[in-house]
Amino acid sequence: MKKSPSPLLAFLLNPANVEDLDEEGWSLLLAEARVCGVMSRLASLLMTSDAKFLVSPRKVSPLVAIQIARHMQVALMQADSLTHAVQQELTFLDGALADLGTPVLLLKGAAYAAAGLPAARGRIFSDIDLLVMRSFIPHAEAALMLGGWAVAKQDAYDQRYYREWAHEIPPMTHLQRGTTVDLHHSLAMPTGRVHIASDLMVAEAVALPGSGHWYRLKDEDMVLHAASHLLLNSEFDRGLRDLWDIDLLVRHFAASEPDFVHRVLVRAEQVGLGQIVRNAFSLCHAAFCTPLPPEALAGKGLVLCLLKSAATTRHPETRPRTQGVADQILFLREMALRLPMHLLVQHLWHKTTVGLSRKKEVPV
């Protein structure tokens, strides 16, 4: 396959870079945004809500411009529809968890949305992530079951994986609405080799404004959690979006707190994420020119090189040639970080023998 320069990466460095794209360049930009799951966020930067281009495609025919605008409008509508659905779901969840008697934290996408952060704009996600202290997990699970959410049928192995080792219980799906909640008790796998002071971060959570009873991680911890999620999980298909989240969070918080980045670095040392946040910041700076001081950019190691290939554009025409290999190595690294050796061997053996494929038949 012939390789082309990436219009998406060019846009992320500077939106004005896409003005000179030709028709195929715009097509490729949309295709890259689709495969990286950032179409709605791209649309929110390319277009106003009343369908005017902010960065206009000036080298394309009027008909093609209309077609591009349609794709953007559809992406904006999907984002609006998701925002609405998330608000509605949070209202239901708040009702179900009202009498729990412990703070319930929103994590990632749901937290960005509830806090009205720029990172929420155009961010498409499918599950709502909640966190309660471990001792409250049985109460929270029972309350959610009363509200109509249930753990989907799983084999005994997966149940055990979640219940004994993981930092969350198995996903709970609402029986009528089909919406999914991930209920966590820690920000990272307790069995993991990277020890994160999750309890410390949870203890300093702040209440969210609004009518609900929700909490979120404090500003620095939000950035740290996003960084640890990016570097300790192998969900690379959303790697670029997760990196973009970090960029948007940092820019937003730093605008009102001048020493914000410094505070993130200090906090990172406290909770055990010093190197991880520096690696994340290095990637962020390379992709988005995020304004960060030199001491924040001391990322290093093989993992940084691998992530440069993985947490980037994933379109076959523009992705790095090393992406496939990098994905594989990072996947193995993630498993190794998550589980101590005896559990890892057990886990890989089980997954190899039962197979991991989740694909469906093509709908006919």
Add this chain to the structure above:
Amino acid sequence: MQLRLSDVSDLAFAQSLENGQFRLRVGEITIRLETRSEALRAGLRQVYSHYPVSVSGGFYDFDLGVHPASLLRRWFRRNVVFSLSGQAPFLPMAAANAHALFEWGFNWTIGSSIHQYLVLHSAVVEKNDKAVMLAAASGSGKSTLTAELVLNGWRLFSDELGLVGGTTNDEIQPLHLMPFPRPVSLKNQSIDLIKQRHPEACFGPSAFDTQKGTVAHMRAPDDSVARALEPAPPTLIIFPKWTAGAPLRVQPVGAGDAAMRLINQSFNYSVLGSIGFNRLADLVSAAPAWELEYSFFDDALEAFDDLLADID
């Protein structure tokens, strides 16, 4: 795009499919298709010869691919996989069935992407600027009836995707159904039935042993493809049902009932939110709905003409 696929040489066709320069336009949508599959190339030649294409690149809305599932499967299992923007969401299929895989993947792409329309899982045909929607679950004979109507002079909009756009009383974008004319997918006995009744009908390759049994695609009429950018107002909604030996039965369906049934057949009703609700309400107000049970095609065709004549 002035070029038709029938104008393109075999060499230019094969090369453009391999190097990413091939574009196919269906209505408002242009796809880039990349493949080295001979089976797919042959299928496209048979049922897309009259479609506008480019072999020298240009804008595309969606980039689709049909490729060997993996190096191993390329030689041993002979499987191919469908991809949208490089992502392969579905299980591989036998390489010989590449054309059927392409058709299904294309449908899925449209159904999950073009939210400027309310997309209903239904067939649409048109006559005298009146569009009729045939909404029914799989297995009710919807596609077979669509093929029969199209071979009797009705214009084909789609046998699978009803695209509802606009709003009632909107002067710029009135309520309309948009054509998306593609080959009509027939299965099992329907294939021979249509071939017997209409020896002139052209078919692509048959795909055997799919999850639907044997499947073959009937070429869309020239006129339907040439007029793919001409929408029409929705005039009738029919819920057809073929039952062996049953006498013809035509029964009205209330607007509310019709709306509920259509929601169940929608690809993107929930994505559209209030737009979807309003558009569906406009649709069932504009187009009366009927249930049609039949065992003979000729009865059904006559019923279609009668119902349409009553609209004036």
